[in-house]
Amino acid sequence: MHPPGIAKPSTLRISSVTALDACNGGLFVSPGSGWHPERKLDSWELILMRSGTLRLWEEKQRFELGPGHTLVLWPGRRHGPLAPYQPDTAFYWVHFRIRARAQTSAAVTVPQCTLLPESLRLVELFHRFLDDQEQARLEPNYASVLLKLMLLELAAQSSRQNGRSQSAASLASQAHVMITKRFREPITASAIAAGLCCNPDYLGRIYREAFGHSLTEAIHRCRMQHARNLLLLTALNVKEISSACGFETTDYFRRLFRRYHGMQPVEFRTLHLRQHTNAL
16 A cells, blocks of 8 residues: 655644643554554544554655554544554554644654653553543543643653764664564573674663663563553463563562562552553
8 A cells, every 4th residue: 555645744843832632532452453544634643552563654654653652643634554453553542633833942843753762651641641531530621731741751752862872872772672572582681782783881871871771671661561461451360471571480570560560460450450442
């Protein structure tokens, strides 16, 4: 499938005084088949990938999104799928409108598509939005504030990334991609450095500069995110989830999970039985 139309500018600038209206949001979980609809929206849409891969086009632009990627779809522009849904694809989404964009030097740029080094910060905001929406207590002004925080968080993380050395950032990004692809294996920071043919200490230093934490911490975060998804979306037991996340022992998985979440995996599953799963 080839995207139609003409490429258009995709620079969204907002500030603290930009007037936004949040419409609605949800968590889409792929049924394992089917295609994303081809359509032209009359509102903006912010997408944050939770798992799997999503391939879309908008006008002349093509996007391949993986975990941690964000995408802003523009109103009045046709978009559609480049491939069918994959079985493990899940993403958060929210539609919104911009009533007024005040001209101010304090405005920041929201990239149309980027990979967030700390996507969990945005996930937390989505959860607050969806929790209140589910409980029918999402007051419009508060919804707009949450939405603005999402966009400002996205802009801030992207800006920090762009301000760093391109060569070092490229190597750090390669390490990050390797982690997201291989965290299910018994991978280590040294193995990542060996795979990129570089010094482990140097890679560790530039990765921390780029993402704010160590390679080992990045592996743990990927594994914890995958563990949460499996706890919420499957009936696998703790031992099976531990193995699926790359842990050699279930006891270590439990200890690490408790360190990150303050509770055991089974307690987490029980606490989050209610899912915010919405159709598009």
